[in-house]
Amino acid sequence: MTELNVIDLKASVQGTEILKGVNLTVKSGEIHALMGPNGAGKSTLGYVLIGHPDYKVTSGRIILDGKDITGAAPEERARLGLFLAFQNPVSIPGVKISTFLRTAYNQMxxxxxxxLKDFFNLVKSNMESVGLNESFISRSVNDGFSGGERKRFEILQMLVLRPKIVILDEIDSGLDIDALKQVSSHIQREYNEGIGFIIITHYQRILKDIRPEFVHVLMNGRIVMNGDKNLSDKIETEGYDWLKEVA
Structure with a gap:
């Protein structure tokens, strides 16, 4: 069983402290929803976990399967099974999807x-399942893609690369209702296969078709409350103001 432990994690961006002591444990076959208002530090946590160089850990530890990866390079974290689906995926002109996925797969x-034939069959079958035309395989990564197509490509990467712990940063933004249901079904499928999830979201939208066992509220750089689906339901109806007293 894979286990990710975040221990009293503090991190800064350009000298400003954003995370102020986050504690979180995620295991294989668990779905965790990380909720909170704008500016709470949710996306920062995702970037810190994956090792983005602009986000500096000032104290605390990140442990994956007993290995301290606090100072590990992003590619090492990926090899060990961490995956982040970005809120705003960037385009990489000149790098074909086929080359990108093949290189990442061989690394992981x-x-x-x-x-090569079996790999392309794997990619093509998953492209069809996420609603991307087969012609995308020869296009550059996210170059000229719509917002929804970029999110579909993030899910395609998850399906092809088979990570152990997946962080989805607002994967529901930019998706219409049908696409969201499709993405939710893939998350449920991978969850059933034992992958652990951290779903970062502002709202209940993505959680209508996915039932998280654990819900955490991040405010002012700290997790101020833990609960289950009932907590996300309350946030949907009452917002975050009632939590300010404990933040």
Whole structure:
């Protein structure tokens, strides 16, 4: 069983402290919803966990399967099974999706020797399932993609690369109702396969089709409340003002 432990994590961006002591444990086959108002530090936590160089850990630890990865490079974290689906995926002109996915797959699964044909069949079958036309495989990463297509490509990466712990940063933004249901079904499928999830979101929208076992509210750089689906339901109806007293 994979286990991610975040221990009293503090982090800053350009000298400003954003995370002020976050504690969180996520295991295989668990869905955690991380909620909170704008500016609470939710996306920052995702970037810090994946090792984005602009986000500096000032104290605390990140442990994955007993290994301290607090200072590890992003590619090492990915090899160990961490994956972040970005809120605003960037385009990489000149880098084809086929090359990008093949390189990432070989890095994450060096002991699996898929032929080129088998790999492309794997990619194409998953492209169809996320609603991306097969022609996308020869396009540059996110270059000219709509917002919804970028989010679909993030899910495609998750399906192809098979990480152990997935962080989804507002994966529901930019998706219409049908696309959201499709994405939710893939999350549920991977959850059933034992992948652990951290779903970062402002709202209940993504949680209508996915029932998290754990809900955490992040405010002012700290998790101020933990609960279950009932907590997210209350936030949906009452907002975050009632939590300001404990933040």
């Amino acid at each position: 699964h060096p002991d699996e020797k898929l032929s």
